[in-house]
Amino acid sequence: MPCNTHTCRDGAARRHFKHLGLATGVSAVAIVAAATFSPVPAQAQKIEFWTQHYGDLIAWREVIAGLVEDFEAESGIEVQHEIVNWSQAFNTWLTVAQGGAAPDCADMFWLHSFSGIGGEEFGPRPITEFRDRWPNLEDEFFTGSLQDVNWEGEFYGIPWRVDIRPILYRTDLFAEAGLAAPDTWEDLVTASKALTKRDGNGNVERWGYSFGPGNAGQALVPYYWQAGGDFMTEDGSTATIDNEAMRTALSWMRDMVHEHKVVTPEFMEKGHEPFDEFVAGTVAMIGSVPVAWPARIAREFPELEGKWALAIAPQGPEDRDTYSGAGYFGVLRGSENVEACVQWLEFLSRDDSMQRLSEGTGNVNPKRAVMATDFWGDTEWKQTLTATLENGRTSQHPSPVWNALIAPQPGAVIYDMMYSGIVEQEDLEELLPAAEKNMQAEMDRAN
Amino acid sequence: MKRQQRIFCYLMVAPALLFTIVLGIYPMLASLQMSFLEFDLIRVREHGTPFVGLRNYITVMQDERFVQTVINTVLFTAIAVSTVVAMGLLFSQLLSANFRGRTFVRMLVCVPWFVPPVVAAAIWMWLLNTDRSPINFLLREWGWIDTNIKFLTDKNTWGPFSIPMLSVAAVRVWNGLPFVVIFLLAGLQSIPRDLYEAAEVDGATLLQKFRYITLPLLRPVLVVLLILLTMTGLGHFEINFIMTGGGPQNLTNIMAVYSYNEAFTFFRFDTGSAASGLILILTGIICVFYIRSQAKAVGP
Numbered sequence: 001m002p003c004n005t006h007t008c009r010d011g012a013a014r015r016h017f018k019h020l021g022l023a024t025g026v027s028a029v030a031i032v033a034a035a036t037f038s039p040v041p042a043q044a045q046k047i048e049f050w051t052q053h054y055g056d057l058i059a060w061r062e063v064i065a066g067l068v069e070d071f072e073a074e075s076g077i078e079v080q081h082e083i084v085n086w087s088q089a090f091n092t093w094l095t096v097a098q099g100g101a102a103p104d105c106a107d108m109f110w111l112h113s114f115s116g117i118g119g120e121e122f123g124p125r126p127i128t129e130f131r132d133r134w135p136n137l138e139d140e141f142f143t144g145s146l147q148d149v150n151w152e153g154e155f156y157g158i159p160w161r162v163d164i165r166p167i168l169y170r171t172d173l174f175a176e177a178g179l180a181a182p183d184t185w186e187d188l189v190t191a192s193k194a195l196t197k198r199d200g201n202g203n204v205e206r207w208g209y210s211f212g213p214g215n216a217g218q219a220l221v222p223y224y225w226q227a228g229g230d231f232m233t234e235d236g237s238t239a240t241i242d243n244e245a246m247r248t249a250l251s252w253m254r255d256m257v258h259e260h261k262v263v264t265p266e267f268m269e270k271g272h273e274p275f276d277e278f279v280a281g282t283v284a285m286i287g288s289v290p291v292a293w294p295a296r297i298a299r300e301f302p303e304l305e306g307k308w309a310l311a312i313a314p315q316g317p318e319d320r321d322t323y324s325g326a327g328y329f330g331v332l333r334g335s336e337n338v339e340a341c342v343q344w345l346e347f348l349s350r351d352d353s354m355q356r357l358s359e360g361t362g363n364v365n366p367k368r369a370v371m372a373t374d375f376w377g378d379t380e381w382k383q384t385l386t387a388t389l390e391n392g393r394t395s396q397h398p399s400p401v402w403n404a405l406i407a408p409q410p411g412a413v414i415y416d417m418m419y420s421g422i423v424e425q426e427d428l429e430e431l432l433p434a435a436e437k438n439m440q441a442e443m444d445r446a447n
Numbered sequence: 448m449k450r451q452q453r454i455f456c457y458l459m460v461a462p463a464l465l466f467t468i469v470l471g472i473y474p475m476l477a478s479l480q481m482s483f484l485e486f487d488l489i490r491v492r493e494h495g496t497p498f499v500g501l502r503n504y505i506t507v508m509q510d511e512r513f514v515q516t517v518i519n520t521v522l523f524t525a526i527a528v529s530t531v532v533a534m535g536l537l538f539s540q541l542l543s544a545n546f547r548g549r550t551f552v553r554m555l556v557c558v559p560w561f562v563p564p565v566v567a568a569a570i571w572m573w574l575l576n577t578d579r580s581p582i583n584f585l586l587r588e589w590g591w592i593d594t595n596i597k598f599l600t601d602k603n604t605w606g607p608f609s610i611p612m613l614s615v616a617a618v619r620v621w622n623g624l625p626f627v628v629i630f631l632l633a634g635l636q637s638i639p640r641d642l643y644e645a646a647e648v649d650g651a652t653l654l655q656k657f658r659y660i661t662l663p664l665l666r667p668v669l670v671v672l673l674i675l676l677t678m679t680g681l682g683h684f685e686i687n688f689i690m691t692g693g694g695p696q697n698l699t700n701i702m703a704v705y706s707y708n709e710a711f712t713f714f715r716f717d718t719g720s721a722a723s724g725l726i727l728i729l730t731g732i733i734c735v736f737y738i739r740s741q742a743k744a745v746g747p
Binding site: 090091094098116117118119121201202203204207264266268269270271276277282400401404407408409410411412419445446 | 487488489490491492493512572575576577578579587593594595597599600689690691692693694695696697700708709711712713714
């Protein structure tokens, strides 16, 4: 029967709805079937990844976003990146180590302390079973950095940034005084004495030397190593600070303050921060300088170009070990996406990814291949940083209380020992046995 | 009051009460509970958190450093509160007078209030640095001193007092002054002008007017102010923590900084909680006076 406009239109509409209904039904069945019968994916498709930020926040986000994009395209695993502000970082990881909300994997630090606090329940998770994914780790990475990802025989992740601490000095002042770059403790004394300057009333116009940045506890570490000391036994059970090496290190530091008068006696107080003074030319040399400082001077103080340089940490009576600390990418306990996280770490540990991380942030990289590129060889100070890595020794120690021992606060064992021995010039023969006893008592908290 | 009105009142108070309970009272009670447990972060995995009674309180009270922090806390509070109230009275009197540019001066007095204590502490740390202090520079230029004053690092003491203690207290006064001035200014403006006019007719001097009119009529405001400042003073943290961290040689250490360091630097949450428990007791005592004064003011 021929149809009129209305009946034809109604028929077409009915057919259209029939088709639509059929299509919807088929789609629904297909989705249900796919969900029911498709194989379970080998790994979860989404991981949560936390990092601190380095340098410019936007630039850091872009670096990570670029890496995430490439990884997602390659693996199909979605990475959800969140930033932990540095001001909150310590408390955040302390909370994580106590069972607080944690990501699957993250950019972490202080492995020994947080592992000790979290134990086998919370905090950093060993990934020793995946260790063979990196068969050439020892060859590819600087040795010092690997100490920061191993604890109690377990492997925890991939180091990706290193805080290696060489000497920073003013070449203009050295040239003025006719001095060569310092190489030994004796050189430091000679140069510091020549460069310290006072006015007629004895007010210091320029200090010849500063032991290091504001954290006073950290200042002692390299000098003690260079004098041949170790803070504790390898298993982290016994304190070893009452010895000749500690006497040598403390005496040398005390002489720099009181005999040679080339270091401010206020170096252990909270306000001491020699960076600004170095820039202003009122401190001529800083031993054990954080890795971020030379890059900052190069970036923010172009007027100082040609007026400063780095030197490899000095040769002490026994050694040339240099303060070093590595941040690492690791997995957190409680994550159900360990395999996916390990794949992400594998991706991040590739030369190309490490290069992008290093160039994007200016962080020294623990991977030899990265440090051998033009980016890390185009200036003398960068070459010195790379050379210093060979002497790097982790500042972390095999005891969960290490960060409490070395804290830059009165009440911390090493701070109190330094204050009494260096600033107050107390008798080391009486001081060191007492300090070792206190340190042992602290370490016994973990034993 | 009708039932509906009461419900409305409760509903209005509920959000604030909820926040106070969740963010104030619960953490306070949890911390108090922690102070009676062994809660050493390094040992908690192996030893748990057994009840230890008053042991943590005994431990901190036997710590010489803590005893010194208690003395320091009381001294800091006394110095800061008395100075800021004295200066507040002076400034509020000046600012309540009519003169050209009064609004500008009032704004100027309020400036330190706009600076968060953390930022203020960082700025003053630089201003009081021994070698870099512009204050030392000026004093030397004017010939008032030959050698730099160690504002934050001088270890010489006169009894319990020291230059670092006075320097940090001065910063706390600087930061707290605007609040006091505004508080007192509001109190001053509630005093009827005709009382002063009558006193003037009777030939009262400026000091007599202050002594017999201003002070008595400001008394309720002053009592509340003193109690509030003492309570916040005892629990003060940030300026001391940032400027000196308690140094040199514990001379500027106060209870809140001690408590923080015990917990977050040395991982001993138990003794840290005990120290803050003692702050709670001290402020609690002051708080009782505050509530009583408020109850008296409202009446039965």
